[in-house]
Structures are given as C-alpha cells and as structure tokens.
Amino acid sequence: MTAAATGGRAPEGTVTDPTTVDVAAVLRRCRDLVDPALRAAVGRLDATSAAQSAYHLGWADRDGKPAEGGGKALRPALALLTARACGAPETVAVPGGVAVELVHNFSLLHDDLIDGDTERRHRPTVWAVWGAASAVLSGDAMLALAQEVLLEAPSAGAAPAALLLARTVRELVGGQVADVAFAERDDVGVQECLTMAHGKTGTLLGASTEVGAVLAGAPAAARAALRTVGEELGLAFQLVDDLLGIWGDPAVTGKPVLADLRERKKSLPVTWAVVNGGDAGRDLAAWLARPDSGPAGDDELTLRRGAALVEAGGGRTWARAEARRRLDAAEAALATVADHLPTTDPATTRARAELVALGRHLADREA
Structure with missing residues (x-):
C-alpha cells in the first residue's frame, strides 16, 4: 500500500522507500514529542528571559499573549530519528532534541544582533523589540539551559552528549567569527567559505544526528557515521539557504528581497x-567593492544586477550541484549505519527512510 492510499502516510512500520514518507507529518510528530519538554525547560528561566525566549520561539507575542508559531524543529527531528535509527525509542533522544533546539535559537538571537537583522519569521527580532542586551542575555540563558537539560537526561550517554554539545558550540562560534571576518575581506576562498559554513551550520546538524545516537547508546562507528550524515546535510542546507538569500521569495523566506546581496x-x-566566474566574477568582485555599497546605496535594480553577475559567474549552478552532492554524501553515510547496526526492526528501517526523506526535503525547500 502506498502513502497516497493511506492519506499521505504509509502504515507504521512498513516504510522503506523515502519517496513515500510524509515529511511534514514526521516533523509534526517529532515537534509534538519535544515541545512539552522544551516549554518546560524555558519555563525554568527568569521571567524576563523566559518571556523573551517564548517570543523568539513564536509561542507568544511581545505582550506575552499566546501566539501560533514557531520553527519546524528540524534539529530535534534529526535527534529523535537517529535514536530510532539506532534501535532506541524516540523518547530517549528528547533531551538531545531540546538541547540542540536551544543552542540553535541561542545562535539565532546572537546572529540577529550581529547582522543587524530587525525581522525574523515575519516578526521583529528580540533585539529590535527589547534591545541588544536582552538578545545577548536571553541567548546566553538558552545556551546554559541546553547543557543543563542534557546533563539531567536519564541516560548513560548524558555526560558524553553534553561534551559533544560543548564542542559543537565552540565550532559554531568559530564559524560565526569567520563569517564576521569575511565581511572585511575581499580575498575569501571557496574552501574557507565551506569551512565557515560547516562551523555555522554543519556542526550543529552533525551534533543533532549524533546526539540521538549517543543517548541511544549506539557504538562509536554508528555515531561517527550519523555525525557525517548531519554535517553533510548541514552543508547542503547552507548552500540552499544561500541560494534563497539571493533568489528566494520574501513572502516565503521572511527576509527582504535579495537580502544577502543587500548585506x-x-x-x-x-x-x-x-x-x-571569469569576467563575470571580476565584475561581481568590483560590484561588491563599490564604495556606495550597502543598504543605503542599493535599490532593487542594482541588487538584481549583482544577482545576475552571481548567476553568470556560475555561482547559482554550482551551489545547486554542490548541495545535491552533499545530500548524496549524507545518504551514503547513512547507508553504512546498517553495517554497524544491522536490523530487521520495521521501526528502525522506517526511521532511516524518514532521515533520507527529511534530507531531500532540506535540499529542495523554498524557505
């Protein structure tokens, strides 16, 4: 029986074909599992940090009234699915899902301030509403809370998971430092840009896939393979994000038109x-270095000329192909997990198919 014959989802335990997976349903299921624990964790914070965190997470408006919103909880979903892909119940990885979501949002709070972004998900950012200090402190509170949640996890993997997260945050900050430094340079190379993207994005997705395996008690080889899955998905995710930052629909992405070129x-x-990019690349470099560059000097027509130069220089085509290559690498790494954890358990094989489907969704998304 196909997924279409069962309302978009195949019967539990029968899915081995990723094309039959309802990714939206998978994300909802994982979000529903993690959300109560995430809300309980945020509720431990002081009243001000809790209120600002709830606003940032989309749970409340700026006056504290309940709101319908929030992210897709991609990183928690990866944590839960990898735990089940290792043969453990998804609930084992809930503390890991909470922790990676808190770290992700800590980084967003700080990134919005660093980048001067006044809007996220079609709403004013925390610093734009309450000031820079509030964004810094609320982000710090989330980061500390992530470690607390992991160390309290009822699993022998709690301490190793917390160590994994600490290393991940160090790498994430390093990626952000590189990103900030690039703004002052005109000689950035492709490989160092990929290294920066790994730090900013790949390392946390790698931690998201590995933390589920750690809390599930998986062997080291399976953990390493699953970390590779997340890291490669992270680079595919960043490549697509970079494409959307230039050519994405603002109504869908929630960012201004041609946002990344504007900045x-x-x-x-x-x-x-x-x-x-040859001649187009040289013209693009000159365009980027114009003395009147920046938000005040760019109308939409000027920005579209910059986008045309990126495309003429092959940047758009390369980024699409590289995202697909990274996705293929992630799927190849996931296939090796069966060598370390062979199974005939339908729930485990289903989780592995869901991981493949989720990765493909990330590579084809529009927001």
Missing part, C-alpha cells in the same frame, strides 16, 4: 562566482 555577504554562491 554583501560572502555566501557560497557569491564566493564561488568571484573565484571561478
């Missing part, structure tokens, strides 16, 4: 085009 970001397609 002169050294994103992956831009960097590739500058380095490898």
Whole structure:
C-alpha cells in the first residue's frame, strides 16, 4: 500500500522507500514529542528571559499573549530519528532534541544582533523589540539551559552528549567569527567559505544526528557515521539557504528581497562566482567593492544586477550541484549505519527512510 492510499502516510512500520514518507507529518510528530519538554525547560528561566525566549520561539507575542508559531524543529527531528535509527525509542533522544533546539535559537538571537537583522519569521527580532542586551542575555540563558537539560537526561550517554554539545558550540562560534571576518575581506576562498559554513551550520546538524545516537547508546562507528550524515546535510542546507538569500521569495523566506546581496555577504554562491566566474566574477568582485555599497546605496535594480553577475559567474549552478552532492554524501553515510547496526526492526528501517526523506526535503525547500 502506498502513502497516497493511506492519506499521505504509509502504515507504521512498513516504510522503506523515502519517496513515500510524509515529511511534514514526521516533523509534526517529532515537534509534538519535544515541545512539552522544551516549554518546560524555558519555563525554568527568569521571567524576563523566559518571556523573551517564548517570543523568539513564536509561542507568544511581545505582550506575552499566546501566539501560533514557531520553527519546524528540524534539529530535534534529526535527534529523535537517529535514536530510532539506532534501535532506541524516540523518547530517549528528547533531551538531545531540546538541547540542540536551544543552542540553535541561542545562535539565532546572537546572529540577529550581529547582522543587524530587525525581522525574523515575519516578526521583529528580540533585539529590535527589547534591545541588544536582552538578545545577548536571553541567548546566553538558552545556551546554559541546553547543557543543563542534557546533563539531567536519564541516560548513560548524558555526560558524553553534553561534551559533544560543548564542542559543537565552540565550532559554531568559530564559524560565526569567520563569517564576521569575511565581511572585511575581499580575498575569501571557496574552501574557507565551506569551512565557515560547516562551523555555522554543519556542526550543529552533525551534533543533532549524533546526539540521538549517543543517548541511544549506539557504538562509536554508528555515531561517527550519523555525525557525517548531519554535517553533510548541514552543508547542503547552507548552500540552499544561500541560494534563497539571493533568489528566494520574501513572502516565503521572511527576509527582504535579495537580502544577502543587500548585506554583501560572502555566501557560497557569491564566493564561488568571484573565484571561478571569469569576467563575470571580476565584475561581481568590483560590484561588491563599490564604495556606495550597502543598504543605503542599493535599490532593487542594482541588487538584481549583482544577482545576475552571481548567476553568470556560475555561482547559482554550482551551489545547486554542490548541495545535491552533499545530500548524496549524507545518504551514503547513512547507508553504512546498517553495517554497524544491522536490523530487521520495521521501526528502525522506517526511521532511516524518514532521515533520507527529511534530507531531500532540506535540499529542495523554498524557505
């Protein structure tokens, strides 16, 4: 029986074909499992940090009234699915899902301030509403809370999971430092841009897939394979995000039109085009270096000329192909998990199919 014959979802335990997986339903299921624990954790914070965190997470408006919103909880979903892909119940990984979601949102609070972004998910950012200090402190509170939640996990893997998260945050901050430094340079190379993207995005997705395996008590080889899955998905995710930052629909992405070019970001397609784009790349480099560059000097027509140069230099085509290559690498790494954890358990094989489907969804998304 196909997924279509059962209302978009195959019967539990029968899915081995990723094309029959209802990704939206998978994300909802994982979010429903993690959300109560995430809300309980945020409720431990002081009243001000809790209120600002709830606003940032989409649970409340700026006056504290309940709101319908929130992210897709992608990282918690990866944690839960990898636990089940290792043969454990998804509930084992709930503390890991909470922790990676808190770290992700800590980084968003700080990134919004660093980048000067006044809007996220079609709403004013925390710093734009309450000031810079509030964004810093609420983000710090989330980061500390993530470690607390992991260390309290009722699993022998709690301490190793907390160590994994600490290392991940160090790498994430390093990626952000590189990103900030790139703004002052005109000689950024493609490989160092990929390294920066790994730090900013790949390392946390790698932790999201590995933490589920750690809390599930999986062997080291399976853990390493699943971390590779997340890291490669993270780079695919960032490549698509960079494409959306130039060519995405603002009504869908929630970002201003041509947002990354407006900010002169050294994103992956831009960097590739500058380095490898020949005449178009040289014109793009000159366009990026114009003395009147920046938000005040750019109308939409000017920004569209920059986007055309990125495309003419091959940046758009390369980024799409590289995202697909990274997705293929993630799927290849996931296939090796069966060598370390062979199973005939339908729930486990289903979880592995769901991981493949979720990765493909990330590579094809529009927001």
